[in-house]
Amino acid sequence: xxxxxxxxxxxxxxxxxxxxxxxxxxxxxxxxxxxxxxxxxxxxxxxxxxxxxxxxxxxxxxxxxxxxxxxxxxxxxxxxxxxxxxxxxxxxxxxxxxxxxxxxxxxxxxxx
Amino acid sequence: xxxxxxxxxxxxxxxxxxxxxxxxxxxxxxxxxxxxxxxxxxxxxxxxxxxxxxxxxxxxxxxxxxxxxxxxxxxxxxxxxxxxxxxxxxxxxxxxxxxxxxxxxxxxxxxxxxxxxxxxxxxxxxxxxxxxxxxxxxxxxxxxxxxxxxxxxxxxxxxxxxxxxxxxxxxxxxxxxxxxxxxxxxxxxxxxxxxxxxxxxxxxxxxxxxxxxxxxxxxxxxxxxxxxxxxxxxxxxxxxxxxxxxxxxxxxxxxxxxxxxxxxxxxxxxxxxxxxxxxxx
Numbered sequence: 001x002x003x004x005x006x007x008x009x010x011x012x013x014x015x016x017x018x019x020x021x022x023x024x025x026x027x028x029x030x031x032x033x034x035x036x037x038x039x040x041x042x043x044x045x046x047x048x049x050x051x052x053x054x055x056x057x058x059x060x061x062x063x064x065x066x067x068x069x070x071x072x073x074x075x076x077x078x079x080x081x082x083x084x085x086x087x088x089x090x091x092x093x094x095x096x097x098x099x100x101x102x103x104x105x106x107x108x109x110x111x112x
Numbered sequence: 113x114x115x116x117x118x119x120x121x122x123x124x125x126x127x128x129x130x131x132x133x134x135x136x137x138x139x140x141x142x143x144x145x146x147x148x149x150x151x152x153x154x155x156x157x158x159x160x161x162x163x164x165x166x167x168x169x170x171x172x173x174x175x176x177x178x179x180x181x182x183x184x185x186x187x188x189x190x191x192x193x194x195x196x197x198x199x200x201x202x203x204x205x206x207x208x209x210x211x212x213x214x215x216x217x218x219x220x221x222x223x224x225x226x227x228x229x230x231x232x233x234x235x236x237x238x239x240x241x242x243x244x245x246x247x248x249x250x251x252x253x254x255x256x257x258x259x260x261x262x263x264x265x266x267x268x269x270x271x272x273x274x275x276x277x278x279x280x281x282x283x284x285x286x287x288x289x290x291x292x293x294x295x296x297x298x299x300x301x302x303x304x305x306x307x308x309x310x311x312x313x314x315x316x317x318x319x320x321x322x323x324x325x326x327x328x329x330x331x332x333x334x335x336x337x338x339x340x341x342x343x344x345x346x347x348x349x350x351x352x353x354x355x356x357x358x359x360x361x362x363x364x365x366x367x368x369x370x371x372x373x374x375x376x377x378x379x380x381x382x383x384x385x386x387x388x389x390x391x392x393x
Contacts (some may be wrong), residue, residue: 026145028154045149046176046184049142053185068148070155075145 002041010041011051015091016083019061023078025068052077060086074090117164128172135182142185150175 002010018029026048026060035040055061060083068074128150132143150171157167175181 025148027149029331044176045174046146046181047154049145049149050184050187065144067220070151072148072151074148075141 006040007043011043011048012054012055013030013087013094014041015048015051015055016060016090019077019079019083020087023076025074025076029077055083074075119168121164121168124168128178131178132181135178135185137182137186138178144177146181
């Protein structure tokens with residue numbers, strides 16, 4: 001299980017990366033993160049939405065209310081142009097951290 | 113035989129909605145989004161073979177209590193623009209209080225020994241640091257009064273001798289110096305300092321009529337800055353209370369009003385210069 005600080009710090013790149021693959025909604029984003037991390041990154045459901053709203057307020061993502069297949073109204077989020085640029089910057093930073101740590105720990109393959 | 117009460121999902125959902133609506137930091141959109149999340153979560157638990165009651169209970173546990181959700185949303189919305197805004201407003205409020213207080217009463221923060229003392233006097237808008245040297249025999253008090261002037265240092269102020277001999281109280285040999293421009297000038301314009309250092313006005317030590325006129329827009333701006341900080345949470349709670357009463361009275365908004373709201377949110381942006389736009393004429 002990841003520490004709380006690391007989970008909080010990684011929420012932005014994770015959300016932006018998921019939305020870079022296409023639009024999504026809160027529940028799906030949480031499920032994807034849970035699935036991709038093998039359950040190591042555990043977001044409590046209520047904490048994701050403030051993150052999404054903050055990113056939307058910063059202009060990194062956009063949202064739209066639409067009717068889902070189930071007939072319910074659902075808010076879909078997608079990546080904005082500024083969000084794409086932010087993701088590039090985030091990617092660069094996280095890769096730098098990753099490379100540095102890999103060298104320090106002399107690891108060739110880092111897996112969760 | 114004991115009869116088990118049948119689980120009413122609609123009633124349970126309604127209760128959950130009511131609890132959510134009572135939270136001040138959850139807007140109507142937030143609640144809609146959380147309700148969709150809860151429904152998705154319930155669907156997942158049902159697919160895993162849980163009954164309706166269990167699915168609802170587990171979904172509620174997973175999403176968190178309404179109070180916890182409210183706290184999360186409060187955190188998420190608390191430090192966007194509110195913090196610097198509140199800090200600025202706090203500073204302005206402090207200055208405002210200082211100004212009002214200093215106009216109401218003359219107050220010395222501390223006094224030292226009777227013969228020599230340093231006093232901090234806040235008098236009608238000016239923070240004065242006074243160095244007092246009192247000659248007890250002659251009953252003369254020599255006062256060096258410095259205006260607090262962060263930019264120019266302590267080079268702005270007044271000096272006088274105060275005579276109390278023979279029961280008379282008067283101030284003589286006044287010398288006044290200091291810049292009237294820069295920060296001192298700005299303070300003067302804001303009503304924190306006397307307008308000029310001539311003999312008569314130097315002793316007024318406060319905002320002259322003219323400076324009061326000038327600082328009025330400044331305090332108006334300060335008030336405008338303060339209003340949203342204090343008015344916004346109060347207004348938000350008021351609106352939430354009205355909404356809650358409305359929901360209790362009329363029930364949740366209908367699907368039609370939701371559809372209208374959704375359409376309004378997702379409306380197409382209006383084209384600029386649309387008059388000039390002629391599609392394939």
